[in-house]
Amino acid sequence: QKEVEQNSGPLSVPEGAIASLNCTYSDRGSQSFFWYRQYSGKSPELIMSIYSNGDKEDGRFTAQLNKASQYVSLLIRDSQPSDSATYLCAVPFGGFKTIFGAGTRLFVKA
Amino acid sequence: DGGITQSPKYLFRKEGQNVTLSCEQNLNHDAMYWYRQDPGQGLRLIYYSQIVNDFQKGDIAEGYSVSREKKESFPLTVTSAQKNPTAFYLCASSPLGGGQETQYFGPGTRLLVL
Numbered sequence: 538q539k540e541v542e543q544n545s546g547p548l549s550v551p552e553g554a555i556a557s558l559n560c561t562y563s564d565r566g567s568q569s570f571f572w573y574r575q576y577s578g579k580s581p582e583l584i585m586s587i588y589s590n591g592d593k594e595d596g597r598f599t600a601q602l603n604k605a606s607q608y609v610s611l612l613i614r615d616s617q618p619s620d621s622a623t624y625l626c627a628v629p630f631g632g633f634k635t636i637f638g639a640g641t642r643l644f645v646k647a
Numbered sequence: 648d649g650g651i652t653q654s655p656k657y658l659f660r661k662e663g664q665n666v667t668l669s670c671e672q673n674l675n676h677d678a679m680y681w682y683r684q685d686p687g688q689g690l691r692l693i694y695y696s697q698i699v700n701d702f703q704k705g706d707i708a709e710g711y712s713v714s715r716e717k718k719e720s721f722p723l724t725v726t727s728a729q730k731n732p733t734a735f736y737l738c739a740s741s742p743l744g745g746g747q748e749t750q751y752f753g754p755g756t757r758l759l760v761l
Contacts (some may be wrong), residue, residue: 637689
């Protein structure tokens with residue numbers, strides 16, 4: 538059974554702090570990893586993708602991948618109230634099937 | 648503007664009724680997907696299609712049907728056999744459908760049972 542696990546939260550951080558969101562996956566063969574942001578009542582939108590071990594930075598967002606530990610994380614620096622959303626980790630498991638985690642709810646307090 | 652459209656935004660189904668959710672994309676993407684999202688849960692794959700006139704069942708296909716007669720369109724029918732259809736339905740597409748690509752989502756349809 539292919540699985541993607543996330544802490545459901547809610548994760549609450551003060552404005553300006555770093556929010557750290559974590560995701561573990563079960564398939565050692567997975568090659569690509571995606572983070573989506575989903576506002577309440579809206580559809581998911583892509584935040585970051587990462588394919589290689591290490592860090593990938595895009596503005597205030599940093600994705601970190603450790604394939605040996607089967608672990609991918611998303612860091613949000615200088616968190617803003619507008620970052621309050623659910624963050625979904627998504628891992629393709631070969632072919633056309635992508636498994637989405639249940640998501641972590643993030644609240645950024647002003 | 649390129650994108651994915653879904654209609655209607657809200658849909659109400661009566662007992663025993665079949666309803667169809669529309670999904671259209673003008674991104675020229677080959678692959679299209681239907682997901683179901685229940686509160687507090689991740690997205691679950693219902694059906695996907697790689698090319699016109701071909702589609703495959705996902706994890707929760709029972710009670711649903713699809714067609715792919717045109718590249719741009721991938722409608723989903725929720726049949727009366729689906730006993731618990733209340734959910735948020737999301738259509739997505741990706742360029743080549745190799746499974747390793749970003750998926751782009753439509754705005755979703757919320758289905759409610761009367």
